[in-house]
Amino acid sequence: xEDILNTCRAKKLRITxxxxxxxxxxxxxKLPVSLADLExxxxxxxxxxxxxxxxxxxxxxxxxxxxxLNFSERGAxxxxxxxxxxxxxxxxxxxxxxxxxxxxxPVHKLEEELAKETGFTKLHHELEFYGICAECK
Amino acid sequence: xEDILNTCRAKKLRITxxxxxxxxxxxxxKLPVSLADLExxxxxxxxxxxxxxxxxxxxxxxxxxxxxLNFSERGAxxxxxxxxxxxxxxxxxxxxxxxxxxxxxPVHKLEEELAKETGFTKLHHELEFYGICAECK
DNA sequence: ATACCTGCAAAGTCTTTGCCTTAGG
DNA sequence: CCTAAGGCAAAGACTTTGCAGGTAT
Numbered sequence: 001x002e003d004i005l006n007t008c009r010a011k012k013l014r015i016t017x018x019x020x021x022x023x024x025x026x027x028x029x030k031l032p033v034s035l036a037d038l039e040x041x042x043x044x045x046x047x048x049x050x051x052x053x054x055x056x057x058x059x060x061x062x063x064x065x066x067x068x069l070n071f072s073e074r075g076a077x078x079x080x081x082x083x084x085x086x087x088x089x090x091x092x093x094x095x096x097x098x099x100x101x102x103x104x105x106p107v108h109k110l111e112e113e114l115a116k117e118t119g120f121t122k123l124h125h126e127l128e129f130y131g132i133c134a135e136c137k
Numbered sequence: 138x139e140d141i142l143n144t145c146r147a148k149k150l151r152i153t154x155x156x157x158x159x160x161x162x163x164x165x166x167k168l169p170v171s172l173a174d175l176e177x178x179x180x181x182x183x184x185x186x187x188x189x190x191x192x193x194x195x196x197x198x199x200x201x202x203x204x205x206l207n208f209s210e211r212g213a214x215x216x217x218x219x220x221x222x223x224x225x226x227x228x229x230x231x232x233x234x235x236x237x238x239x240x241x242x243p244v245h246k247l248e249e250e251l252a253k254e255t256g257f258t259k260l261h262h263e264l265e266f267y268g269i270c271a272e273c274k
Numbered sequence: 275a276t277a278c279c280t281g282c283a284a285a286g287t288c289t290t291t292g293c294c295t296t297a298g299g
Numbered sequence: 300c301c302t303a304a305g306g307c308a309a310a311g312a313c314t315t316t317g318c319a320g321g322t323a324t
Contacts, residue, residue, distance in 0.1 A: 014298050014303060034212045035288080052305055054289075058240065059304095071263070074314085075288065093259075103247075110243050111266060114227065119271030122230075126208070127264045129248060134256030151278060151323050173314080189280055191314075211289085212313065 001027060004065060004082065013064040018048040022056050023080075031098055032069050032077035071098075071128045080096045094136035101129075138164060141219060148200040155185040159193050160217075168204045168235055169206050169214035174258060208235075225264045231273035236265075 038053050060066035069077045086100035116125050176187050197203035206214045223237035252260050
């Protein structure tokens with residue numbers, strides 16, 4: 001938590017009540033969350049409105065602390081980049097549940113090769129497996 | 138083309154002018170396209186409107202001929218599932234260009250393991266690499 | 275003949291911006 | 300103090316739906 005706030009300070013963000021609350025909520029998430037998820041979170045509902053969350057998320061993204069994911073049909077989801085970020089997810093197309101896969105990155109080597117072959121920099125990836133889960137089948 | 142239309146017939150879709158035109162345009166695409174891309178395509182612009190394309194895409198998705206992808210920040214993109222579908226893409230976060238990677242699927246084995254371990258069925262995946270391309274850097 | 279399909283317009287949903295106020299450094 | 304951040308309301312950008320009329324089978 002302090003690490004994150006220090007990075008914010010270093011990047012000239014002001015440490016406001018909203019920022020600390022949002023970072024706090026983001027830290028306790030096991031899965032990526034949407035803007036709407038945050039808006040309705042009890043710790044945020046009363047202290048800041050949607051616009052503040054929206055802009056704060058973008059600031060965090062700009063300074064490289066937050067990753068935006070696009071796997072939901074409608075709307076982005078966000079996850080902190082700190083620590084052991086998961087980049088692989090398993091999603092049921094029927095009930096919509098998402099689980100992070102706790103596996104070694106299966107495309108790390110490929111990513112390095114791509115960087116070499118294509119000249120792309122700052123490579124990262126997003127890998128989602130979709131299917132129908134055991135319950136829904 | 139005939140294969141696709143036959144599948145449509147088998148699934149009780151009516152073979153309308155709009156359907157054949159949309160399938161035709163989809164077949165000539167090398168990359169996934171958005172609803173807006175289709176709407177402005179010269180072969181479609183005059184013969185059908187956005188709603189028709191929207192609903193046709195959903196019908197094609199329902200009968201399993203079309204895949205919906207979510208990698209663009211805003212709005213879905215679609216690609217036919219026929220033949221050698223690409224499931225891996227390389228995307229520049231600055232200029233937004235997308236290229237399909239012509240590589241052997243790097244997660245095929247993992248996908249089979251997942252099916253076995255989790256009980257998921259109908260597994261498929263979406264893998265996107267993001268970065269900054271050589272020109273934009 | 276009868277479902278299904280189409281087009282237009284309108285309603286939704288979620289994101290983004292303008293502008294004035296508040297408060298961090 | 301000075302400038303970034305917050306809040307409200309309104310504008311955007313797409314997507315989705317209702318309904319009347321057209322068309323494939």
